[in-house]
Amino acid sequence: xxxxxxxxxxxxxxxxxxxxxxxxxxxxxxxxxxxxxxxxxxxxxxxxxxxxxxxxxxxxxxxxxxxxxxxxxxxxxxxxxxxxxxxxxxxxxxxxxxxxxxxxxxxxxxxxxxxxxxxxxxxxxxxxxxxxxxxxxxxxxxxxxxxxxxxxxxxxxxxxxxxxxxxxxxxxxxxxxxxxxxxxxxxxxxxxxxxxxxxxxxxxxxxxxx
Amino acid sequence: xxxxxxxxxxxxxxxxxxxxxxxxxxxxxxxxxxxxxxxxxxxxxxxxxxxxxxxxxxxxxxxxxxxxxxxxxxxxxxxxxxxxxxxxxxxxxxxxxxxxxxxxxxxxxxxxxxxxxxxxxxxxxxxxxxxxxxxxxxxxxxxxxxxxxxxxxxxxxxxxxxxxxxxxxxxxxxxxxxxxxxxxxxxxxxxxxxxxxxxxxxxxxxxxxxxxxxxxxxxxxxxxxxxxxxxxxxxxxxxxxxxxxxxxxxxxxxxxxxxxxxxxxxxxxxxxxxxxxxxxxxxxxxxxxxxxxxxxxxxxxxxxxxxxxxxxxxxxxxxxxxxxxxxxxxxxxxxxxxxxxxxxxxxxxxxxxxxxxxxxxxxxxxx
Numbered sequence: 001x002x003x004x005x006x007x008x009x010x011x012x013x014x015x016x017x018x019x020x021x022x023x024x025x026x027x028x029x030x031x032x033x034x035x036x037x038x039x040x041x042x043x044x045x046x047x048x049x050x051x052x053x054x055x056x057x058x059x060x061x062x063x064x065x066x067x068x069x070x071x072x073x074x075x076x077x078x079x080x081x082x083x084x085x086x087x088x089x090x091x092x093x094x095x096x097x098x099x100x101x102x103x104x105x106x107x108x109x110x111x112x113x114x115x116x117x118x119x120x121x122x123x124x125x126x127x128x129x130x131x132x133x134x135x136x137x138x139x140x141x142x143x144x145x146x147x148x149x150x151x152x153x154x155x156x157x158x159x160x161x162x163x164x165x166x167x168x169x170x171x172x173x174x175x176x177x178x179x180x181x182x183x184x185x186x187x188x189x190x191x192x193x194x195x196x197x198x199x200x201x202x203x204x205x206x207x208x209x210x
Numbered sequence: 211x212x213x214x215x216x217x218x219x220x221x222x223x224x225x226x227x228x229x230x231x232x233x234x235x236x237x238x239x240x241x242x243x244x245x246x247x248x249x250x251x252x253x254x255x256x257x258x259x260x261x262x263x264x265x266x267x268x269x270x271x272x273x274x275x276x277x278x279x280x281x282x283x284x285x286x287x288x289x290x291x292x293x294x295x296x297x298x299x300x301x302x303x304x305x306x307x308x309x310x311x312x313x314x315x316x317x318x319x320x321x322x323x324x325x326x327x328x329x330x331x332x333x334x335x336x337x338x339x340x341x342x343x344x345x346x347x348x349x350x351x352x353x354x355x356x357x358x359x360x361x362x363x364x365x366x367x368x369x370x371x372x373x374x375x376x377x378x379x380x381x382x383x384x385x386x387x388x389x390x391x392x393x394x395x396x397x398x399x400x401x402x403x404x405x406x407x408x409x410x411x412x413x414x415x416x417x418x419x420x421x422x423x424x425x426x427x428x429x430x431x432x433x434x435x436x437x438x439x440x441x442x443x444x445x446x447x448x449x450x451x452x453x454x455x456x457x458x459x460x461x462x463x464x465x466x467x468x469x470x471x472x473x474x475x476x477x478x479x480x481x482x483x484x485x486x487x488x489x490x491x492x493x494x495x496x497x498x499x500x501x502x503x504x505x506x507x508x509x510x511x512x513x514x515x516x517x518x519x520x521x522x523x524x525x526x527x528x529x530x531x532x533x534x535x536x537x538x539x540x541x542x543x544x545x546x547x548x549x550x551x552x553x554x555x556x557x558x559x560x561x562x563x564x565x566x567x568x569x570x571x572x573x574x575x576x577x
Contacts, residue, residue: 062401149563178525
């Protein structure tokens with residue numbers, strides 16, 4: 001598959017080149033939405049290289065930052081034309097856990113792959129997940145934790161979603177340091193995501209995005 | 211009945227045999243982690259975090275009460291050690307958190323980009339002292355007071371015939387800077403300001419090595435942790451890892467061995483990709499301690515004839531599993547990783563909410 005020079009610049013982590021290409025395209029009057037799609041194609045290259053173990057978390061973070069910086073000049077026009085997202089993810093670190101790093105990475109990588117993220121932050125009350133699903137109409141929920149002590153909070157948050165009659169509406173992804181498949185079974189989530197990129201792949205699968 | 215000194219000698223021999231890749235008469239069990247003992251013994255986590263006389267007694271009583279163990283990784287604890295090595299603030303039980311909750315590192319970008327240059331200009335030692343005083347006030351004083359209590363913790367262990375295997379912690383500049391900058395900013399620094407970061411690391415390394423040497427000599431340590439968590443292979447591409455991680459570990463490990471101490475590579479997260487590189491560390495002198503994320507069976511395959519392996523009953527298994535599941539996993543570890551060159555313990559710390567009967571099952575698996 002051939003890629004545009006801009007997509008390749010993002011995929012190859014060539015920050016200056018990516019920024020320059022975006023500015024050139026804007027100067028030539030290319031629509032912001034089309035440029036955004038090229039940037040997203042670049043992130044898809046990054047995702048592929050991550051899956052092939054050529055890239056690691058370090059490259060995921062750097063590429064997401066390149067995406068953000070290169071995409072900054074597009075924001076005014078994008079705000080007017082409201083680009084379509086593939087779907088919405090409600091995301092948070094569960095109650096009694098304040099660790100935000102993993103959750104933030106997921107937010108960044110999901111956003112740069114065209115998934116709208118409603119980031120509830122850390123130490124999120126169970127009911128806040130329920131409220132955010134109702135308000136956003138999200139079909140995806142991401143829960144993160146770094147402590148085994150909050151597995152019960154994760155379970156309770158999922159129970160709250162169930163109690164609100166929303167469980168069938170959402171696919172629940174979980175991740176974080178001590179989380180594994182056994183945790184997924186214990187808390188009643190749908191997918192355990194070992195990495196942020198695993199989360200993107202699971203989300204895209206659920207949303208039917210290739 | 212064996213005297214404490216007799217037991218200590220027996221336990222020490224088992225551990226040293228395992229490190230030397232020999233087959234001990236029994237696979238040593240050396241549990242780890244300060245929080246679970248507090249929960250198990252009904253002691254407030256706030257006391258475990260900040261009251262060394264209480265924490266050392268609780269740690270030793272809790273683990274020794276489980277059955278026969280050869281030692282404890284560290285019988286001494288104070289939560290200030292996290293701030294010292296992460297260059298980060300820590301939310302504490304009894305202060306920002308309820309008294310019985312676990313402490314949590316409050317990751318934030320406290321260290322600034324220009325600090326890399328200051329480290330080179332001022333020297334790492336003076337810069338670090340200034341950083342602690344201005345950004346983490348009170349930490350140095352707490353650390354000084356805590357360090358003065360470590361000999362008492364070592365003696366408490368010895369009086370019970372137990373080896374305090376790794377009562378001190380050292381790490382590479384990467385972990386300090388990553389904690390101070392926050393992981394995201396730090397990883398971006400590696401791409402955008404790699405030369406500045408490396409210059410600061412090169413300035414910090416000799417100071418950290420000298421501090422480690424003094425600690426080994428001052429406490430007459432058998433071993434110490436040389437820890438890695440955010441520098442794990444799973445987070446960093448080989449190009450960055452080979453430049454910013456491995457050479458610094460190698461220098462620290464070689465210095466520790468030169469001092470006669472056993473470097474216990476306490477490696478959290480997944481290091482499977484780079485196991486082969488660890489063959490560059492001195493043979494039969496180090497321990498690779500894994501937390502359940504690195505493939506310990508692959509580690510045996512790659513390093514089994516070179517380095518003692520320690521671990522790795524996963525925290526989730528200790529918290530959520532059954533005693534039968536824990537026993538089955540431990541038996542598998544003992545037969546596939548051991549019996550020579552293996553030490554049984556939890557993956558990283560025994561989690562605070564580990565079921566008592568599960569931790570007991572781990573200890574009793576070596577019977």
